[in-house]
Amino acid sequence: MMKPELLAPAGDMEKLETALDYGADAVYVGGDQFGLRAMAGNFSLESLGRAQELVRERGKKIYLTLNAYLRPTEMPALHRYLEELRPLDLDAYILSDPGVLAVVRELDPGRELHLSTQANTTTAEAARFWQQAGVERVNLARELTLAEIQQIRSETTVGLEVFVHGAMCVAYSGRCLLSTALTGRSANAGACAQPCRWNYALMEETRPGQYFPIEEDDRGSYVFNSRDLCLLEYLPALVGAGVNSLKIEGRMKTLYYVAAVTRVYRAALDAYVADPAGYVMDPAWLEELDKVSHRPYDRGFLFGTEDALVHAADSRYQRTHDFVGIVRRVDDNSRLLVECRNRFFPGEELELIGPAMRQAHFVAGKLAAEGGGELDVAQPNALVLLQGPAEARKGDLLRRQKVSG
Secondary structure (H helix, E strand, O other): OOEEEEEEEEEEHHHHHHHHHHHOOEEEEEOOOOOOOOOOEEEEEEHHHHHHHHHHHOOOOOOEEEOOOHHHHHHHHHHHHHHHHOOOOOEEEEOOHHHHHHHHHHOOOOOOOEEOOHHHHHHHHHHHHHHHOEEEEEEEOOOOOHHHHHHHHHHHOOOEEEEEEEEOOOOHHHHHHHHHHHHHOOOOHHOOOOHHHOOOOEOOOOOOOOOOOOOOOOEOOOOOOOOOOEEEHHHHHHHOOOOOOEEEEEOOHHHHHHHHHHHHEEEEEEEHHOOOOOOOOHHHHHHHHOOOOOOEEOOOOOOOOOOHHHHEEOOOOOOEEEEEEEEEEEEEHHHEEEEEEEEOOOOOOEEEEHHHEHHHEEEOEEEEEOOOOOOEEEEEOOOEEEEOOOOOOOOOEEEEEEOOO
């Protein structure tokens, strides 16, 4: 059985290290130009160099997004940027604009090319066209069904990649003009303001200032707002369909999201490939995904449009747990130095999570500042010492159950 690559997002260097620690085979990152996540931390040329060295040390891969659609005035800057990138040992560029592809083939003909979902590839004919143009992997449109993915695989030899988890977009294959229309920030240039996540109401023209909620039906009331994709239950089907890479969305998401989601898909993928006949999905994996901030999960269009639930009933994010800190050091007797990300108190029950689904519950005892002195509360951005469980390792994360209300 072919084991697909698990591809995780890395919005900055810290998230890149986290993705590798928690099981990613490869990461995708953005540079400071021509990606579609302008508000992510992104990577300068210098930090891209450090990132590719780190990835090489781990035996993993790194892909750079260059998937914006360019205008004529931007082409000279693209030429300069590609010349600056050429010395770096990056495994592939992810692109969507045929013009960008042509320039890369001219200036850097040995570079591996992957096609972005922005190119909305929906047929074997289109996949073969891109392959003939030099693309070695195609990220298929999220609108495709499992049967269509299987058909494309049977009729092509190009590498196939699909999204398995994360935010979906109201627009077809993510090609949206809503942000441009309402804010002047173009989603197709990486500056989306995500107005599809905003709350909307109706106003009748003869009643100015009177706002009426949109009535909810079985397909929801937030007509622009999409559910989040979660295909964990269908990994065996995707592996069986011959997909080469399983991609997690989320370069704008938190370090905690990257760690928690990546480790779940790593565990599920490894368990299935190790024993396909005896594989059973662990319900605890789905519970883990609920502990990450998300909109209602669904399977998108994987089984067709008749039962596709892509619109969410409301736009509020759901999560059962809060991320509170990162273990930066483990001293003798499991004394932890924790970099705090959210406030917590002595006596609160915390949960530690690490790679390979390692986790442990414990109660926070006395808190102390790194330089000494007892603390009444652990504040965000502080370095705090506390007694942890024996399972703790450097790089583990701490969370607590979210207090309702």
